[in-house]
Amino acid sequence: MGEYGLLMNNLRILRSRRAKLDSWVRRIFWMFSALPFLLVLTILTALWLKAQPLLLAHPLSKLLLGEAWRPQKGEFGFLPFISGTIWVTGVALFFAVPICILTAVYLSEYASGRVQRLVKPLLDLLAAIPSVVYGVWGVLTIVPWVEESVAPALGRWGDICPIFASANPTGYSVLAGGVVLAVMIAPFIVAIAYEVLQTVPAGLRQASLALGATRWQTVKYAVLPRASTGIFASVILGCSRALGETMAVLMVAGNVAQVPRSIFDAAYPLPALIANNYGEMMSIPLYDAALMTASLILFLIVLALNIFSILALRHVLRESE
Amino acid sequence: MSRLIPHLETQNLSAYYGATKAIEDVSIIIPRNQITVIIGPSGCGKTTLLKCLNRFIELEEHARVEGKVLLNGEDIYSPLIDVTEVRKKSGLLAQRPYPLPMSIFDNVAYGMRIHGLCSRRELAQKVQYYLQVAGLWEEVKDRLHAPASQLSIGQQQRLCLARGLAVEPEIILGDEPTSALDPISAQHIEQRLIELKQQYTVVLVSHILRQARRLADYVVFMYMGKVVEAGPAQQVLNHPQHERTRAYLSGEF
Numbered sequence: 001m002g003e004y005g006l007l008m009n010n011l012r013i014l015r016s017r018r019a020k021l022d023s024w025v026r027r028i029f030w031m032f033s034a035l036p037f038l039l040v041l042t043i044l045t046a047l048w049l050k051a052q053p054l055l056l057a058h059p060l061s062k063l064l065l066g067e068a069w070r071p072q073k074g075e076f077g078f079l080p081f082i083s084g085t086i087w088v089t090g091v092a093l094f095f096a097v098p099i100c101i102l103t104a105v106y107l108s109e110y111a112s113g114r115v116q117r118l119v120k121p122l123l124d125l126l127a128a129i130p131s132v133v134y135g136v137w138g139v140l141t142i143v144p145w146v147e148e149s150v151a152p153a154l155g156r157w158g159d160i161c162p163i164f165a166s167a168n169p170t171g172y173s174v175l176a177g178g179v180v181l182a183v184m185i186a187p188f189i190v191a192i193a194y195e196v197l198q199t200v201p202a203g204l205r206q207a208s209l210a211l212g213a214t215r216w217q218t219v220k221y222a223v224l225p226r227a228s229t230g231i232f233a234s235v236i237l238g239c240s241r242a243l244g245e246t247m248a249v250l251m252v253a254g255n256v257a258q259v260p261r262s263i264f265d266a267a268y269p270l271p272a273l274i275a276n277n278y279g280e281m282m283s284i285p286l287y288d289a290a291l292m293t294a295s296l297i298l299f300l301i302v303l304a305l306n307i308f309s310i311l312a313l314r315h316v317l318r319e320s321e
Numbered sequence: 322m323s324r325l326i327p328h329l330e331t332q333n334l335s336a337y338y339g340a341t342k343a344i345e346d347v348s349i350i351i352p353r354n355q356i357t358v359i360i361g362p363s364g365c366g367k368t369t370l371l372k373c374l375n376r377f378i379e380l381e382e383h384a385r386v387e388g389k390v391l392l393n394g395e396d397i398y399s400p401l402i403d404v405t406e407v408r409k410k411s412g413l414l415a416q417r418p419y420p421l422p423m424s425i426f427d428n429v430a431y432g433m434r435i436h437g438l439c440s441r442r443e444l445a446q447k448v449q450y451y452l453q454v455a456g457l458w459e460e461v462k463d464r465l466h467a468p469a470s471q472l473s474i475g476q477q478q479r480l481c482l483a484r485g486l487a488v489e490p491e492i493i494l495g496d497e498p499t500s501a502l503d504p505i506s507a508q509h510i511e512q513r514l515i516e517l518k519q520q521y522t523v524v525l526v527s528h529i530l531r532q533a534r535r536l537a538d539y540v541v542f543m544y545m546g547k548v549v550e551a552g553p554a555q556q557v558l559n560h561p562q563h564e565r566t567r568a569y570l571s572g573e574f
Binding site for chain 1: 410
C-alpha cells in the first residue's frame with residue numbers, strides 16, 4: 001500500500017511538471033502568434049502619432065483634396081498622389097483582371113492535369129521575380145512602346161476622349177505604370193482565383209454537365225457564380241498589391257506631382273512619393289509628417305482591402321465545406 | 322419476362338483508369354421501363370459502369386473506355402455523337418444533391434433554357450409540372466425564387482430529380498441517390514422512382530440489398546469489375562445461379 005501511495009505521489013509530481021511545461025510552451029507560442037497583430041497595431045499607432053503635426057496643422061479635407069504640393073510653402077495637397085495611385089492601379093486592373101480570370105478558368109476547368117502541373121509553378125515563379133526587374137523591363141520595353149507606338153496612335157482620339165489626350169512627350173506615364181503593374185499582380189490574381197475555383201465541388205460541375213450543358217455553360221452558370229465571391233477577393237488582393245507596389249511603378253510612372261487627366265500623363269503614386277523623398281529635404285517643416293501621412297493613407301487603404309478579401313475568402317472556404 | 326426490351330446495352334465494355342482496369346468485358350442489357358439495380362461490394366465497378374452510360378467516365382483523368390454502349394441501338398461513344406446529347410438523354414441523381422447556385426425555379430429551368438426546349442411562357446408551367454412529378458411542388462411553391470441551397474438535403478435531391486427530368490431524358494441514372502438522405506427522404510425518392518418507371522428507364526447503383534429488393538425489376542451483380550450475374554430481379558435475388566451471388570446475397574461479403 002505504502003509503495004503504491006509513493007508511486008501515485010511521484011506520478012502526480014511528474015504530471016504537474018508536465019502540465020507546467022505545457023502551459024509555458026503554450027504561452028510562448030501564443031506570444032509569437034500575437035506578434036504580427038501587435039506589429040500591425042504598433043506601426044499604425046506610430047504612423048498616426050508621426051502624422052499628427054500635419055493633421056493638426058491642416059484640415060483633413062484640404063489634405064486629401066488639395067491639388068497643390070509645395071512643401072516649401074507649407075502646402076500639402078495629397079490629391080495628385082492619391083489620384084496617381086488610383087489611376088495606375090485602375091489601369092493595371094483593367095488589363096490584369098479579365099486576362100487573369102480567363103487564365104484561372106482555363107487552368108482550373110479546361111486544362112489537363114499535366115498542363116496544370118506545368119503552368120502553376122511557372123506562375124508562382126513569375127510572382128517571385130523582384131519588382132526592380134519588372135521596373136527595368138518597363139523602362140526598356142514598355143516606356144518606349146508607349147512613347148513611340150501607343151501615344152501617337154491613341155493620341156489622335158484625345159479631342160473626343162480626354163483620357164487618351166497625349167501632352168506628355170515621354171512614355172513615362174500612367175499607362176506604362178499600369179501595364180507593368182498588371183504583369184506584376186497577374187500571378188497573384190491567377191493563383192488565388194485558381195484556388196478558389198478548385199474549391200468548387202466536382203459534383204456541382206457534374207450536375208450541370210449531366211443535364212447536357214457544355215463546359216462553357218457549366219463554367220458560366222454553375223462554377224463562376226459559385227466562385228464569384230472568392231474571385232472578387234482575389235481581385236481585391238491583387239488591387240492591394242498594386243496599390244502598395246513601389247519600385248517598378250516608381251521607375252516607369254514619371255513621378256510628377258499632378259493629378260493625371262489622361263493615361264499618357266505622368267503620375268506620382270503614394271508609394272513612389274514616400275520612397276523617393278523619405279530621408280531628403282527633412283529640414284522643411286512638416287515634410288516628415290506629410291510623408292508619414294502618405295504612409296498612413298496607404299496603410300489604411302491596403303489594410304482595409306486585405307481584411308475585406310480575407311473575410312470573403314474565409315466565407316468561400318466555409319461554403320465549400 | 323416478356324417486357325424485356327433493351328433500352329441500353331453494353332457490349333464488351335471495359336474501362337480503365339490509367340493502367341488499372343475498373344470494369345472488364347461487361348455485356349448487359351438495361352430493359353426499357355424497368356428499374357435496373359446494379360449491386361455488388363464496394364470497389365466492384367458499379368459506379369464506373371454507371372459513369373460509362375452517360376460518358377461521365379471521360380471527365381476522369383487518364384480514363385479509357387473500350388467496347389460499346391448502345392442507346393436505342395446507337396453507340397454513344399461513336400465520334401458522330403455529341404456528348405451533350407447523350408447526357409441530355411440521361412438524367413443523373415448523384416450520391417448527394419448539388420443544387421446549382423441559383424433559385425429553385427432556375428434550377429429546374431436551367432436545362433430547358435440551355436437546350437432551348439420551350440418558350441418563356443411555357444417555362445413556368447413546365448417548372449411546376451416537373452416539381453410536381455418530383456413531389457416537391459407543394460413544399461416550394463411559395464418560395465420558387467429563393468436560393469436552392471436553402472432547401473433541406475432531401476428536398477434538394479428531389480429538386481435534382483425535377484431538374485434532371487426537365488430536360489426530357491429517356492433514362493434516369495442514380496448513383497446511390499439515397500445514401501446521403503434520411504429514411505423519410507429516401508423513401509420519397511424511392512417512391513418517385515417507382516412511379517417514374519412508367520415513362521423512363523431507371524438505372525440505380527445501390528449497396529443496400531433491401532433497397533434492391535424493394536425497387537429492382539432487373540438486377541446486375543458485379544464483382545471485381547466483372548458482371549457475375551444479370552437478370553430479372555426475382556431470378557437473381559431469389560434463385561441466384563452463381564456461388565458468388567449467393568454468397569453476397571447472404572451477406573458473406
